[in-house]
């Protein structure tokens with residue numbers, strides 16, 4: 410561990426109290442260069458380490474992370490604000506990625522074709538890229554780094570993590586666990602920093618690939634800059650996830666799902682539901698059912714047992730979310746539940762934290778900013794449409810396309826939705842369809858820039874490059890010159 414040399418720092422808060430708890434150093438260009446040099450040196454030895462030994466380190470890390478879940482969950486909650494069980498759940502989903510990467514000997518098995526031509530064998534292998542970097546958002550300070558680093562490291566790369574400066578401690582905890590698991594120094598490096606560090610990583614010639622997760626404008630600009638600099642890039646952006654409720658849906662199930670997916674982690678999830686599209690005459694009942702459930706949610710400090718929803722990440726973000734609610738109301742949306750009103754959720758009003766309570770807006774239309782923008786807060790907008798076709802047209806016209814869900818009892822309608830909808834991850838009666846670790850995660854359109862989705866098989870493909878070997882062992886006595894282009898025979 411080394412202190413930063415820039416002299417610049419960023420404050421870290423406990424969002425539930427609003428109090429500053431730490432300062433984090435922000436890396437200078439020289440700090441980045443040092444981290445990359447150390448990673449480059451480590452990458453050589455690590456790629457030469459056998460698959461079984463790499464796998465053993467992965468299994469060791471998996472056990473340490475599993476055993477440290479409660480400790481790490483407290484660290485996450487203290488800086489992010491989400492409730493403890495949610496912090497533990499993100500670690501659990503991250504662990505799935507580590508478990509997948511434990512199987513690296515199987516994942517990197519190549520193909521072999523004996524006698525592809527007479528006396529000629531052809532085989533394919535996948536090799537690591539070298540030094541790769543991950544730039545991650547505040548909202549999953551353990552899971553998103555694990556989406557990236559588990560596969561990157563197992564595949565034989567050295568991984569540099571530039572976490573969010575808003576909740577920097579989880580990444581340092583992960584670094585300690587990697588070290589305890591026996592990972593050689595320099596194979597996993599945490600570089601605390603901001604735009605200065607990111608810009609240097611994007612231009613550094615020894616960084617071969619960039620994985621990014623964050624907001625759409627930054628994702629787009631990172632994709633453009635890093636590809637221009639010749640790097641492989643996957644850049645995941647923001648979201649506006651629609652939940653389509655057909656008239657035949659079970660209302661209780663749909664309302665439970667809408668409340669869970671809209672307000673869990675205070676809406677600060679890229680797979681949160683932020684729009685409920687009510688089809689036909691179900692709308693009044695759906696809005697009532699959601700509204701009835703909201704007062705039962707306990708809003709407060711995520712570290713307190715029994716809390717359902719914690720605060721937002723910063724005071725600025727709280728004000729921004731409140732501003733969207735105000736703009737929605739001014740533009741004609743109907744406030745069914747106003748999360749700016751602390752009296753509805755009295756538990757949180759005196760604490761001084763960065764709270765906005767669960768908010769439900771009805772009668773939202775597609776031109777309102779509460780519909781067009783990725784708010785990233787506990788605000789659920791209800792859009793009423795007449796038919797399934799109108800609903801699909803609405804969802805497919807949205808520039809974000811991360812996740813979506815349909816609620817129905819009609820299997821044929823669900824299958825049609827899966828066929829029609831232009832979104833990368835689809836749930837059928839599942840509000841947050843985050844794929845398991847052996848599939849890959851990624852949206853379409855403005856929710857992902859790049860060709861590969863993250864983790865799973867596409868993660869392994871992203872962090873390796875293919876090589877095909879054509880080999881023969883002919884009898885030198887039969888050798889002759891042949892200027893023709895080689896053909897199979």
Ligand code: NAD
Pocket residue numbers: 544545546547548549553571572573574602603604607608622623624625627628645646647648678679783785811852856
């Ligand atoms: P952000 O875009 O502000 O920051 C993400 C990362 O980029 C951080 O590490 C940050 O330090 C860095 N960064 C910020 N500004 C930068 C700049 N100008 N130049 C270079 N680097 C910069 O995102 P956030 O607020 O930390 O996270 C929330 C966002 O992430 C939301 O938009 C959410 O939808 C998105 N997100 C997407 C997914 C997904 O899988 N698609 C998953 C989680 C979060």
